[in-house]
Amino acid sequence: MSSERGGGRMVVSDRDIAEALDALLRESNPNSLPFNSINGIVQHLESKLGLNLSHKIDFIRSQIQLYFQPPPQHHKDHFTLHQNPNFHPHHHHHPVSAPHTQFHSPNFGFPHPQDYGFRPPPPLQQQQQQQTRPQLPPPLAAAVTSPTPAPVAAPEAPKESASSGKKRRGGPGGLNKLCGVSPELQAVVGQATMPRTEIVKQLWAYIRKNNLQDPNNKRKIICNDELRVVFETDCTDMFKMNKLLAKHIIPLEPTKQTAQNAKKAKIEVESGSESANTVPVVVISEALANFFGTDEREMSQAEVLRQVWEYIKVNQLEDPLNSMAIMCDAKLQELFGCQSISALGIPEMLARLHLLKKS
DNA sequence: GTCCCGCATACGTGTTTTAA
């Protein structure tokens, strides 16, 4: 917590509020949030942070709206569901146009990037789009609806590149694409899947929080025990950091370019290069192996998540009223030990109960 | 000549610090 005193008054940053809110929403069952008004949430955060947040209600409201915002569905390719022969749907096959077979998330149902970590206020243009299609759980829908919408300034003219004249911003692809996080890096950023940009952001938050910058040269990062495991060095700099970080960021689905990289990697393997084998592999529990219907006990963490979500999708276990809530069937209950689980809690639950770091 | 495919290149976005 980076609350600080400014002129004798406790000051809390938007980041702190967002993080506290994010943790609060993640800890809570989406179907039974312990509050049904914005004031209830604010009071909860006030007690948690020990501060008066009455002046931050608008910010909190916007963050909640973002939290429950369905991801934009831009890329039809992402809707393709690769059927796992081990999974047998409980229900009859629905036509593609049936509501239950329309996937809420473009990433095989993985929580959208915005579902993780700190979310800075989006650009005005994006806010305008979001305001036109709010989708909140019923208890919160009324709670976060602002009675006085924030004034919307004229959208700034987008920066145009001199050469192309077109800019591509936002969307679920590109740098906003969800990536898997290695177990070592998870200890730092706290999530199993995040966009690369969020990973970097969370990493810097961690560095600041733990005061890991060299006071004489703030570009230098002094690794503590957790960072030493990640970076495999005692000291690095901010420019090398991203390179080291790449070893711990796992692509969740193959793409054209990663396919090309895979081809290169294969060539490197064949030529004996050691740089090829960088995707962390975890050992899965026997229960999880049985759940997947495989004898294979080693697989990438991203593949584990993908298969679990595939099972959820195939068996239509998302709560139709709230896609953030997963209704566990008998097999999932056996796996997770609960009747329902938040979509956001699945990676953590898997990591805690069924994933072992490969030695 | 047109279409398709593969490859190369540019762009975008996030981070912090330093120098101009």
Next chain:
DNA sequence: TTAAAACACGTATGCGGGAC
């Protein structure tokens, strides 16, 4: 105040070559 620094990689775009 602003640009530049390093780095990641998905996406869009342009170009060349082959097939029809």
